[in-house]
Amino acid sequence: MADVFVSYAKADRPLASKLVAMLExxxxxxxxxxxxxxxxxxxxxxxxxxGRARAVIVIWTDASIKSDWVRSEAGRAQADRKxxxxxxxxxxxxxxxxxxxxxxxxxxxxADKIRAAVIAQLAKPAVEPSATTLLTKGFKYELLTWxxxxxxxxxxxxxxxxxLKVADxxxxxxxxxxxxxxxxxxxxxxxxxxxxxxxxxxVLSYLSFGSLLTIGQAVKSLNTPINQSNPDKYxxxxxxxxxxxxxxCLGLIALAYVILANVATRLSPVVGSPVYxxxxxxxxxxxxxxxxxxxxxxxxxxxxxxxxxxxxxTLVIVPTGEESDFPVSVALAWGLTAIVLPVIILSVxxxxxxxxxxxxxxxxxxxxxxxxxxSKLGLDVTAxxxxx
Numbered sequence: 001m002a003d004v005f006v007s008y009a010k011a012d013r014p015l016a017s018k019l020v021a022m023l024e025x026x027x028x029x030x031x032x033x034x035x036x037x038x039x040x041x042x043x044x045x046x047x048x049x050x051g052r053a054r055a056v057i058v059i060w061t062d063a064s065i066k067s068d069w070v071r072s073e074a075g076r077a078q079a080d081r082k083x084x085x086x087x088x089x090x091x092x093x094x095x096x097x098x099x100x101x102x103x104x105x106x107x108x109x110x111a112d113k114i115r116a117a118v119i120a121q122l123a124k125p126a127v128e129p130s131a132t133t134l135l136t137k138g139f140k141y142e143l144l145t146w147x148x149x150x151x152x153x154x155x156x157x158x159x160x161x162x163x164l165k166v167a168d169x170x171x172x173x174x175x176x177x178x179x180x181x182x183x184x185x186x187x188x189x190x191x192x193x194x195x196x197x198x199x200x201x202x203v204l205s206y207l208s209f210g211s212l213l214t215i216g217q218a219v220k221s222l223n224t225p226i227n228q229s230n231p232d233k234y235x236x237x238x239x240x241x242x243x244x245x246x247x248x249c250l251g252l253i254a255l256a257y258v259i260l261a262n263v264a265t266r267l268s269p270v271v272g273s274p275v276y277x278x279x280x281x282x283x284x285x286x287x288x289x290x291x292x293x294x295x296x297x298x299x300x301x302x303x304x305x306x307x308x309x310x311x312x313x314t315l316v317i318v319p320t321g322e323e324s325d326f327p328v329s330v331a332l333a334w335g336l337t338a339i340v341l342p343v344i345i346l347s348v349x350x351x352x353x354x355x356x357x358x359x360x361x362x363x364x365x366x367x368x369x370x371x372x373x374x375s376k377l378g379l380d381v382t383a384x385x386x387x388x
Contacts, residue, residue: 002031003122005053007073009064015108016059019086022111023057028118050076055121058100059108060087065097074100082124084117145357148212152311153364155181155206159315160369167375181205203333206315210308210341213357214349238295238304238346238354246343249294253287253339260286285309287339291346300351305342307358312338314365 004023008016016032023030031049050056056077064070077083078100085096085105093101106113154177161174182201189196196204239246288305295301316333345354 002049002053003028003055004030004118005050005056005073005077006030006032006059007050007056007064007070007077008032008059009061009067009070011063012059012061015061019057019059019108019114022114023118026115026118028122046073047076051080053082055082055084055118056080057084057086057114057118060085060091060096060100060105062088062091065091065095071097071100078103082121084114084121086114144212144215148209148215149357149361149364151209152206152213152361153368155202155209156311156314156361156365157368159202159206159319160365161372162319164369164372165376167372169375170372178202197329199329200333202315203337206311207336207341210311210337210345213361214345214354237349238297238301238351239343240347245294246347249290250343253290256286256290288342291339291342295346295351297351300355301346303355304346304351304358307355307362308342308345309338310362312341 006016006020006023020030020032031053033046050073056073058064058070058074058077074083074085083103085100085103086108087096087105089107089109093105095101096105106117108114154173158174158177161170166174178198178201181204182196182198185196185201185204239249288309291305292298292302295305312334315337316330
């Protein structure tokens with residue numbers, strides 16, 4: 001954990017280097033972004049170190065006052081009451097971005113005053129947030145997660161109900177859920193003049209709830225720096241959407257599908273042959289294997305991908321039936337739920353959090369199936385009793 005975090009604009013690196021040298025000469029441990037190594041998650045690492053540091057020095061210059069990054073880091077430091085702002089001598093307070101223009105700011109050339117400000121800041125006792133604050137802060141993130149879990153379980157259960165003998169209350173629940181979701185998507189797509197097929201309502205609902213399942217955790221991980229000295233190694237995401245690694249994985253999957261489609265077309269006269277079955281199995285499971293191979297934290301990524309594959313089968317394949325020729329709409333729904341969704345979810349939230357939440361979703365689906373089966377075993381207490 002660093003004593004001092006230094007925030008600056010890239011154009012001011014020589015200026016920041018001199019300040020860091022002065023601070024380190026005093027014996028303090030200083031963190032600035034030159035400490036990043038190749039492969040580090042740039043944003044997460046900076047937010048982590050910003051949260052751990054006991055003091056944050058922000059260097060205001062002509063370049064940094066226009067930097068969104070510097071202003072964001074200054075805002076977080078000010079919220080944690082550990083901001084020490086310094087500026088170039090020619091800058092006036094009116095030149096600084098609000099609300100930092102009302103804070104006492106030393107000139108960067110006044111080393112003695114900066115040193116005294118750091119000593120005073122480091123002398124302050126660390127203030128731990130109260131249990132109520134932590135509970136309230138965590139609740140708003142988890143609310144989205146549980147909304148996604150409940151909605152996702154209901155959507156998947158509705159899809160499986162087409163192949164099950166369901167109890168009366170289940171039939172009413174399923175019919176109502178189909179009606180509500182279809183009405184919502186009709187309204188949503190009606191704004192752009194698109195008439196939505198009822199078959200797509202459940203798919204879109206599942207994609208939405210599956211996204212909500214991790215949005216809360218994603219927002220939490222972006223806005224809450226890790227304060228532990230030894231953070232969870234699974235805190236990082238398995239993919240980065242803007243990375244070459246992710247796009248290469250998706251490109252390889254797309255190329256594999258093109259090749260397999262051509263092979264399957266040529267083998268169509270011999271449907272049922274071992275070669276055709278092998279091509280089908282590769283097309284079915286190949287993308288999931290590639291996703292796991294390219295993902296970080298392969299154990300949690302594998303758990304997530306397997307569960308999402310099961311959910312995709314439940315939602316898309318089971319209602320369609322084994323005898324279907326799988327039209328384009330079904331193939332598209334399969335691609336979105338079994339390939340695109342896993343990559344997106346593993347790109348926005350930590351791998352361990354994703355796998356845990358998907359396990360909860362699976363448990364919710366199993367509980368609904370179990371309740372349906374138990375309901376069919378119950379006795380009808382409203383039926384008239386026979387007379388002796």
